[in-house]
Each structure stands twice: as structure tokens, then as C-alpha cells.
Amino acid sequence: MSNQxxxxxxSPEARLVxxxxxxxxxxxxxxxxxxxxxxxxxxxxxxxxxVKLHKTKDGEEQRIFITGGxxxxxxxxxxxxxxxxxxxxxxNVESLEQYLKDLNEDLDLASESxxxxxxxxxxxxxxxxxxxxxxx
Amino acid sequence: MPSLRDYRDRIKSVKSTRxxxxxxxxxxxxxxxxxQEQAEASQPYAQSMAKMLTRLASNATGASSSKLLSGTxxxxxxxxxxxxADRGLCGGFNANVVKEARTxxxxxxxxxxxxxxxxxxxxxxxxxxxxxxANVVKNFKDAFGKKRVEYAQANAIAEFVLDRFDAxxxxxxxxxYSEFKSVLVQSPRNQQLIPLDVxxxxxEKADAEGVNLTYEFEPADEEVxxxxxxxxxxxVQIYSAMLDSAAGEQAARMTAxxxxxxNAGEMINDLTLQYNRARQAYITKELIEIISGAEAL
Numbered sequence: 001m002s003n004q005x006x007x008x009x010x011s012p013e014a015r016l017v018x019x020x021x022x023x024x025x026x027x028x029x030x031x032x033x034x035x036x037x038x039x040x041x042x043x044x045x046x047x048x049x050x051v052k053l054h055k056t057k058d059g060e061e062q063r064i065f066i067t068g069g070x071x072x073x074x075x076x077x078x079x080x081x082x083x084x085x086x087x088x089x090x091x092n093v094e095s096l097e098q099y100l101k102d103l104n105e106d107l108d109l110a111s112e113s114x115x116x117x118x119x120x121x122x123x124x125x126x127x128x129x130x131x132x133x134x135x136x
Numbered sequence: 137m138p139s140l141r142d143y144r145d146r147i148k149s150v151k152s153t154r155x156x157x158x159x160x161x162x163x164x165x166x167x168x169x170x171x172q173e174q175a176e177a178s179q180p181y182a183q184s185m186a187k188m189l190t191r192l193a194s195n196a197t198g199a200s201s202s203k204l205l206s207g208t209x210x211x212x213x214x215x216x217x218x219x220x221a222d223r224g225l226c227g228g229f230n231a232n233v234v235k236e237a238r239t240x241x242x243x244x245x246x247x248x249x250x251x252x253x254x255x256x257x258x259x260x261x262x263x264x265x266x267x268x269x270a271n272v273v274k275n276f277k278d279a280f281g282k283k284r285v286e287y288a289q290a291n292a293i294a295e296f297v298l299d300r301f302d303a304x305x306x307x308x309x310x311x312x313y314s315e316f317k318s319v320l321v322q323s324p325r326n327q328q329l330i331p332l333d334v335x336x337x338x339x340e341k342a343d344a345e346g347v348n349l350t351y352e353f354e355p356a357d358e359e360v361x362x363x364x365x366x367x368x369x370x371x372v373q374i375y376s377a378m379l380d381s382a383a384g385e386q387a388a389r390m391t392a393x394x395x396x397x398x399n400a401g402e403m404i405n406d407l408t409l410q411y412n413r414a415r416q417a418y419i420t421k422e423l424i425e426i427i428s429g430a431e432a433l
Contacts, residue, residue: 030355070361083291
């Protein structure tokens with residue numbers, strides 16, 4: 001259909017989503033933006049957040065969490081490159097919070113600045129995951 | 137002359153060797169299929185990234201500020217990443233990669249440049265450490281997971297390299313790995329990662345649709361995106377080299393084990409022939425002894 005756009009979500013290990021959608025909401029570095037068919041050509045940095053896919057105009061939305069990446073949009077297709085992507089339905093708040101606690105403990109133990117940076121980065125991602133599930 | 141028993145024992149041992157090699161061949165065949173599937177699955181990401189890089193690079197105005205693209209302006213210090221397998225018994229697979237790496241390393245040293253080597257996979261480390269002990273700075277052994285190559289591992293290697301680059305420890309980064317051409321052919325390849333040669337990426341994407349479109353960038357400065365994209369691209373390049381290497385290793389092992397199985401079969405035939413001859417000779421000898429014993433009476 002002409003009012004749909006081909007949406008692809010790929011991670012380095014696999015092509016995760018490839019389908020036609022009516023609207024894709026994407027967490028850009030400078031704010032969320034929506035992509036529909038005929039969108040102008042755009043390359044954007046993405047931040048950690050939730051990609052929302054609407055198959056039809058008022059159909060159900062599919063929510064996928066990504067840990068940042070890039071989006072490549074042309075009039076007919078929209079490709080999102082993400083390092084890591086997971087369906088929000090598959091996220092479990094309790095285990096995430098536990099993980100966050102562990103990470104905070106690791107942070108106290110870590111001595112090297114490179115390690116600290118890495119752990120802090122992971123903490124940010126985990127926090128973002130929790131907000132993705134709880135706070136709509 | 138070996139006795140009948142010696143022949144029997146040898147045949148038995150060659151038979152059990154053949155069992156092992158043919159089992160290894162089948163295991164390698166199924167692992168090869170998995171490795172190929174994985175390599176295929178990683179294609180879309182690598183392609184999209186190459187496409188995006190081309191777009192950015194063709195839009196970037198003037199000299200790029202990123203050192204990953206333009207280099208440090210020198211080429212005196214070289215970092216070479218060598219991707220090999222963790223295990224042996226795969227024919228000349230590891231030896232070929234190491235040979236390429238060794239020639240390259242000697243060239244670099246002969247030109248009076250500084251060289252450091254990062255090994256991925258245990259075999260390369262074992263073989264290179266002998267000659268270039270002073271140059272090997274890091275060894276990622278067991279880089280290949282038991283079942284599949286993890287992107288996280290490739291990323292860790294990329295991070296290590298980038299940290300070194302940011303600390304200004306080298307100017308040029310090369311990647312030596314075995315390119316998977318087909319099940320029968322894997323050839324060593326030397327690829328330059330830093331500074332990145334965009335035209336090499338571009339060639340593959342000659343068919344990229346919409347090259348002529350004017351793109352908007354968000355953030356508006358292409359350089360910002362490029363600076364994020366280039367380190368990622370390094371990880372992706374290393375990842376695809378590892379996938380190629382993993383598939384090549386299994387293919388090489390499959391071929392090697394196929395040959396070994398066939399050789400063992402031939403050896404068994406030869407030994408069986410010799411065994412039968414020896415047996416007949418033995419019988420004849422006994423008969424002669426009996427007959428001549430009877431005649432003497």
C-alpha cells in the first residue's frame with residue numbers, strides 16, 4: 001500500500017523486523033520523530049529508547065526497545081540500525097532492577113576509569129529499559 | 137616381517153582413526169551450515185551501515201575531522217589484527233592466514249616502521265608469538281564462542297583498538313583474516329581499517345538507491361554522526377571478519393577431514409591386502425612343513 005513504509009530493524013547479528021508500517025516513532029538524538037511514507041530523506045543518530053510501530057492508522061502499536069543506533073530514512077523505506085534491540089513485552093522490571101543494583105555495586109568496586117565508564121553506560125541503558133516498561 | 141597380529145592391530149587403529157575423522161567431518165559440516173547462516177544474518181546490518189557511510193562521506197564537506205577516516209597524517213606505527221581459529225586440524229587454514237600476516241609483518245619491520253600485533257583466536261597467537269614476541273600486544277583467545285560468534289566479542293576487540301587509537305599508539309590499523317570465498321576456497325586477505333578507505337566500501341554499494349537524494353542530517357552536522365558511525369563500523373568490520381573466519385575454519389576442517397577419511401580408507405585397503413598375503417604365506421608355510429614332515433617319515 002502506498003500509505004505504508006517499509007520498516008526494517010537490524011542488529012549486527014540478525015534482521016529483527018522487516019515489515020510495512022503506517023507510522024514508526026523513532027527516538028532521535030534530538031527528540032522523537034515519526035516516519036510515514038514519503039518522509040524526506042534523513043540520516044539520524046538515535047538514542048536509547050523505544051521504537052513504536054503502528055501497522056495501521058489506529059491499530060495496535062508494537063514497542064521495541066533499542067540501545068541507540070542510527071536511522072536511515074528514504075521516502076519508501078526506513079532502516080534502523082541498533083546494537084541491541086528487544087521487544088518491550090520481553091522486558092522484566094524485577095530482574096532489571098536487580099541487575100541495576102548489581103551494576104551499582106560493580107561501580108563501587110571498579111577501579112579503572114574505562115571499566116567505570118562501561119558500567120555507567122550499562123546503568124544508563126538499564127534505567128532506560130525500566131522507564132520503557134513502567135512509565136508509558 | 138610383521139606378524140599377523142601386528143597387521144590386525146594396525147588395521148584396527150586405522151579404522152578407529154577413520155571413525156574419528158569422519159565424525160569430525162560431519163560435525164564440521166553442520167557447524168559450517170550454522171556459521172554460514174550467521175554470516176548471512178549479519179549481512180543486512182553491514183550493508184545498511186555501508187550505505188549510510190557512503191551517504192555521509194559523499195555529503196561531508198571538506199576534509200573530515202575524524203581521524204578514523206583521514207588518518208593521523210603518519211603511517212609509521214602499524215597495528216595489525218590477525219584473525220585465526222582457536223583450534224587446529226583444519227588443513228592449511230591457520231597456516232595460510234599466519235603466512236600472510238608474517239610476510240606483512242616482515243615487510244613493515246623492514247621498512248623501519250613500528251608494529252604491534254593483536255591476535256584473535258588462539259592459533260594465530262601460538263604461531264606468531266614465536267617470531268614476533270616483542271610485537272604481540274594482546275591476544276583474544278577463545279574469541280569464538282562455543283556455538284556462535286558473539287557481536288559483543290567483536291565489539292570488545294573494536295573497543296580495545298579504539299582505546300589504543302585514542303591514546304595515539306598507532307597510525308594505521310590493518311586486519312588480516314581469511315576470506316570465505318566458497319567451501320573449497322578460503323584466501324587470506326589484508327584489509328585496512330584505519331584510516332578507512334571509503335571508496336572500498338562504496339564499490340559494493342554502487343547500486344545504492346537514492347544516492348542522489350539530498351539528505352537531512354540529525355544532528356545537522358554530518359561530522360557528529362560520522363564520528364559515531366565510524367567506531368561502530370570498525371566493530372562491524374571485525375565482526376564480519378570473524379564470521380568469515382569461523383565459516384572458513386569449518387569449511388577447511390570439513391575438507392581436511394574428508395581427505396583424512398579417504399586416506400584412512402586407502403590405508404585400510406592396503407593393510408588388508410598385506411594382511412591377507414601374510415596370512416596365505418603363513419598357511420602355505422604350515423602346509424609345507426606338515427607335508428615335508430610327512431614325507432620324511
